[in-house]
Amino acid sequence: MDLHELRIFSRVAALASFTQAAQQLGLTKSRVSSAVQRLEVQLGTRLLQRTTRQVRLTSDGVQFLARCEELLADAEQLQGMFQPAASGLRGRLRIDLPNVFARDVIIPRLPAFLAAHPLLEVGISTSDHRVDPVLEGFDCVLRVGPLGATELVARPLGRLQMCNLASPAYLAAHGTPHSLQDLAHHRLVHFAGKLSLRGAGWEYEEGGKTQLHPMPSALIVNGTDAYQAACLAGLGLIQAPRRGAQHLLDQGRLVEVLPAFTPAPMAVSLLYPHRRQLPARVAACLDWLAGVVTPHLAAR
Known part of the structure; x- marks a missing residue:
C-alpha cells in the first residue's frame, strides 16, 4: 500500500474536501481523487461518500483512517530510525502563531532552530483569527486566551499579564x-x-x-x-x-x-491534533516553542 496515497486520503478525510486537500498538498484535484479511488479498489470498500456538497467518511472509512494515521506515524519513525543524529529532523512543519509572538519572540530565535535541523521546512502563519489546526493542516498552534471546548491536545505554557x-x-x-x-x-x-x-x-x-x-x-x-x-x-x-x-x-x-x-491574565497554550505517536519533528517543535515562549509569560 502506497504511503503517499495514505497521506492523501488522510488529508482529504481531515478537510472533508478533495479541492482543499489538493491545494494543501500541491497536487491536482484529479491526482488526489485517483489516489483515493485506488485505495478503495485495493481495499474493496468505499472509504468516502461524495456528493456535490460534501465529502464524508463511511463507517469503513472511519476505521481505516484511524489505522492509516497510526501507520503514517510509524512509517515516519521507521524512516528516521537509522539516520545519523547529526542529520537532525526532516520534513514539513506548519505552525500558526499570534502576530506579536511571531515577530518579537519566535522568529528571532528561529535561525538557531533551523541551523540545528537544516532538513526541516517550516511554514508559519501569523493570523489574528483562530485557525482550525485539523481542517487547515497545522501541526501546532500557539493560542492566547480561553480555549473553550476542543478535541485538540492542549499544553499550557503560562499567562500574559x-x-x-x-x-x-x-x-x-x-x-x-x-x-x-x-x-x-x-x-x-x-x-x-x-x-x-x-x-x-x-x-x-x-x-x-x-x-x-x-x-x-x-x-x-x-x-x-x-x-x-x-x-x-x-x-x-x-x-x-x-x-x-x-x-x-x-x-x-x-x-x-x-x-x-x-x-x-490571558492563558497561553500550545495546541495540536491528538495522535497516538507524534512525529519526532512535531514533538521537537513543541518543546522548542515552549522553551522560547515560557520565559516571556507569568507562571500558570
Missing part, C-alpha cells in the same frame, strides 16, 4: 480616567475577530471573576497591529497584554491607566 493603555495625546484631549464611572466620558477601541460589538466594554477582574463595564466604542479592529496603532493614534483606550506594549510604555508613547481595573 494585561494592562490598560492610552496615548498621551488622547489623555490630553479627554483627561485621565481614575474610576470606572469616569469611563462614561471616554471611548474604547474594541478588538473583535468579526468586527462585531458583541462583548464590547471595559473588562476587569474582581473577586476572581471577569466583570464587564459598558462603555462606547470609537473603533472596532480585528488585528493586533491595528489595535495598538489605533491607541497610538489617540482613537481610544485599549486593554492589551503588557508583553507587547512594554517598549511603548518605556518610550512614553503609551501611558497606563486604571491599573486597579485590568482584565484577568
